[in-house]
Amino acid sequence: MSSARCSCGAAFRTYWIWPDEEQDNLIHVTDRFRDAPRHAEQILAVSATVLSAGTAGLGAVDHFGAAALLLVALGACQILFSTGCNTTLQLTTPDALRGRVMGLYALANAGMTPFGSLLVGTLAEHLGVRAACLLGGGGGLVAVAVLVLVGRRAGLGWTLAREP
Numbered sequence: 001m002s003s004a005r006c007s008c009g010a011a012f013r014t015y016w017i018w019p020d021e022e023q024d025n026l027i028h029v030t031d032r033f034r035d036a037p038r039h040a041e042q043i044l045a046v047s048a049t050v051l052s053a054g055t056a057g058l059g060a061v062d063h064f065g066a067a068a069l070l071l072v073a074l075g076a077c078q079i080l081f082s083t084g085c086n087t088t089l090q091l092t093t094p095d096a097l098r099g100r101v102m103g104l105y106a107l108a109n110a111g112m113t114p115f116g117s118l119l120v121g122t123l124a125e126h127l128g129v130r131a132a133c134l135l136g137g138g139g140g141l142v143a144v145a146v147l148v149l150v151g152r153r154a155g156l157g158w159t160l161a162r163e164p
Contacts, residue, residue, distance in 0.1 A: 040084065040088070041088075041151070043080070043084055044081060044084045044085065044088070045144060045147075045148050047077045047080040047081040047084065048077075048081050048140070048144045049141065049144050050073075050077045051074060051077040051078055051081060051140065052137050052138075052139075052140030052141040052143075052144055053137060053141060054070055054073060054074045054077065054137070055074065055133055055136050055137035055140060056133060056134050056136070056137025056138055056140075056141065057070060057137065058070055058071070058074070058133045058137070059129075059130040059131065059132070059133030059134035059137065060130070060134070082109075085105070085109075086105075089101055089102060089105055090102075120132050120136055123135055123136075
């Protein structure tokens with residue numbers, strides 16, 4: 001049985017959930033940025049990599065049960081990635097710019113979905129669903145690799161935009 005540690009606050013806050021680095025078998029939940037995991041950008045990169053690799057792997061699966069299990073794992077990675085991106089933007093953007101940045105995030109996240117759906121649907125129609133999954137997952141892996149390399153070269157990391 002696993003124990004949990006919780007930092008409770010207002011009803012609408014951003015919460016971090018991560019396994020403890022101290023190996024005490026606890027899952028930690030907090031709403032304070034300073035308590036967040038030290039390598040949060042790595043969590044985003046790993047979840048995006050697993051999501052992309054899983055999408056590519058979905059093209060190779062030919063059994064319903066295996067596909068269902070893979071889709072559950074992909075859903076968990078998608079939630080982790082989306083929550084991590086949203087949290088990153090909320091915590092690192094200055095108060096005066098937060099609305100504008102979140103508007104661009106919403107445009108990139110939801111506004112581009114129809115174009116991606118059109119692209120993947122066209123690929124699936126002409127090449128098949130398996131090929132569309134393989135190409136989509138492969139494209140995601142390339143995008144994650146490029147973004148991680150560019151971020152490391154530029155020295156990008158997390159900094160808190162406001163005083164705690």
